[in-house]
Ligand code: AHG
Ligand code: MN
């Protein structure tokens with residue numbers, strides 16, 4: 223059996239490529255990997271532990287928090303707080319940023335935006351869920367890290383990744399030099415390199431969208447859906463429709479097989495449902511690094527200047543030719 227390279231070995235090997243790096247980012251990625259293993263353990267036995275169902279609380283998004291939302295949030299915040307490399311966290315589950323004022327962390331270099339548990343509506347029905355993270359470098363060391371330092375464009379990310387808790391548990395991340403995927407081997411408790419240098423599938427034939435919102439879609443999106451459903455062998459149509467309701471799981475499948483994920487503006491979410499800082503930016507960074515594209519329908523997701531920590535954006539993300547076609551349909555209107 224070929225010996226797999228573990229996440230830890232890979233990070234150390236890659237760190238050697240950054241001679242001036244002192245290992246802080248490497249340690250931060252390791253801390254995230256550890257928290258992911260703890261969350262994975264609870265996700266895998268959710269039906270047996272008292273960790274399913276509503277937590278009886280609501281987050282700033284107006285969403286009823288699931289017990290696993292709160293558990294995952296606590297685990298990642300604890301791992302990031304104790305790791306000593308992160309000075310501030312923006313989490314979906316907290317109204318404000320969390321400053322980490324421990325002795326070791328208050329001068330730490332990195333800021334982390336996180337969606338601790340993505341796809342919460344799927345927890346109780348045993349469908350894949352995920353975690354999404356985005357890492358920025360702190361800009362100003364003159365005084366205490368401020369909330370404003372979170373509001374950096376996606377192009378400023380130093381790393382981004384996701385964990386998908388599915389038929390197997392995978393961690394996929396980029397530091398701007400390609401995308402690598404690691405599969406958790408439960409028998410040794412290690413993430414092992416299983417998908418080196420991931421590139422988006424070059425046979426794009428899938429589209430993912432919640433067609434229940436069709437009546438409220440912009441005309442250009444309605445026209446694009448019709449295009450996907452037309453019969454045309456030359457362009458592999460009709461495309462396959464696949465929608466899980468966990469962005470990480472939909473994105474991961476489209477990354478491997480080729481496809482597009484669309485969450486346009488709808489009646490309930492006039493600015494789109496998905497959050498820029500801890501869903502759209504990190505996944506856009508990954509997809510661009512894997513040779514794809516991520517747009518808000520008019521411009522590059524990574525170039526949006528954030529105005530607030532929980533702001534939402536429409537998102538069209540996947541193969542370049544598919545995203546550009548949606549942009550064209552939206553222009554035609
Ligand atoms: P979260 O569970 O972190 O709140 O995110 C849920 C998001 C995303 O994962 C998914 O793609 C989308 O909500 C599904 O929304 P609809 O149920 O409106 O289709
Ligand atoms: Mn949520």
Ligand code: MN
Pocket residue numbers: 337339340341469501
């Ligand atoms: Mn989410």
Ligand code: MN
Pocket residue numbers: 291314337338339340341342
């Ligand atoms: Mn979430």
